[in-house]
Amino acid sequence: MSNLIISDQRDMLIYSFRYVLGRQTYAVSTVTDNIIRNWNNLSDGDKNLFKREIQDHKDQWGFSPIDEPHWDKILNKDLK
Secondary structure (H helix, E strand, C coil): CCCCCHHHHHHHHHHHHHHHCCCCCCHHHHHHHHHHHCHHHCCHHHHHHHHHHHHHHHHHCCCCCCCHHHHHHHHCCCCC
16 A cells, blocks of 8 residues: 555645535544644645635634634644
């Protein structure tokens, strides 16, 4: 079995992020935990993408009280 390619891992993280953004599901914590665990491996552009899309969704639609703390963890992360 071959190893996953780093760019594929990055793409899967972004795809899963966009899939769960705005949903009320247990998958939100799984995806946000993965983003946080990989924070230091992400480019500043990707970090800004996550933060911008989360903030845009929060401003327009809000989050459920259960999911909001998970999204806020990413919003509160430093870029470095």
